[in-house]
Amino acid sequence: MRYLIVLLLGLVCTSDLVLADDREAVFGRWAGDRSILEVRPAEAGLEMVIVAMIDPNYREGEEFGVPGEPRIDFRNPDDALREQPILGLNLVSGYRFEGGTWQGKIYDPESGKVYSSRMKVSGEGNLEMRGYIGIPMFGRTATFVPVARCEAHIISMLDAVGIGGAC
Numbered sequence: 258m259r260y261l262i263v264l265l266l267g268l269v270c271t272s273d274l275v276l277a278d279d280r281e282a283v284f285g286r287w288a289g290d291r292s293i294l295e296v297r298p299a300e301a302g303l304e305m306v307i308v309a310m311i312d313p314n315y316r317e318g319e320e321f322g323v324p325g326e327p328r329i330d331f332r333n334p335d336d337a338l339r340e341q342p343i344l345g346l347n348l349v350s351g352y353r354f355e356g357g358t359w360q361g362k363i364y365d366p367e368s369g370k371v372y373s374s375r376m377k378v379s380g381e382g383n384l385e386m387r388g389y390i391g392i393p394m395f396g397r398t399a400t401f402v403p404v405a406r407c408e409a410h411i412i413s414m415l416d417a418v419g420i421g422g423a424c
Contacts, residue, residue: 280354282378286423287401288411294348294401296376296384302352303359306345309414313344332369344418349374363388372396 283296286308293309315322321331328343343366350371352361363374363386372388374396379385382403389396404411407424415423 279357283359283376286404287384288404289401293414304347305349306347309418311414313418330366334369
């Protein structure tokens with residue numbers, strides 16, 4: 258009987274540690290094809306900030322923006338926020354850890370729209386974010402790799418914003 262009690266207590270303690278690990282696994286820097294995001298704890302849950310981009314400034318011949326100036330959030334539905342730089346922008350709001358996954362809202366600066374979303378770290382160690390309208394089945398998943406992998410495009414993005422040597 259004592260053995261069963263010890264085993265049950267061990268399982269309860271271990272499950273709390275696993276949940277804590279799952280909760281914190283998303284924290285860190287993650288790279289997509291064109292940007293690097295930093296997920297970090299915040300007072301209200303977490304935040305996801307754009308810390309590097311392939312092209313942080315407008316280029317000559319682009320439809321919008323002054324060449325050499327930082328890219329801004331010109332598609333934001335809130336007029337007051339359209340002049341804020343994309344670099345440093347927090348993309349998530351209302352994120353909470355529920356049912357073993359992070360859930361909340363994510364803002365897409367490319368479209369100016371807000372979607373429901375979920376994020377978790379996959380078994381391969383990548384950050385998977387699913388944005389959707391209504392139910393998760395009707396959405397799209399974006400995958401980000403840890404910045405620590407130091408792939409060529411990651412180094413290029415870090416160098417473009419002066420964070421060289423982070424790899």
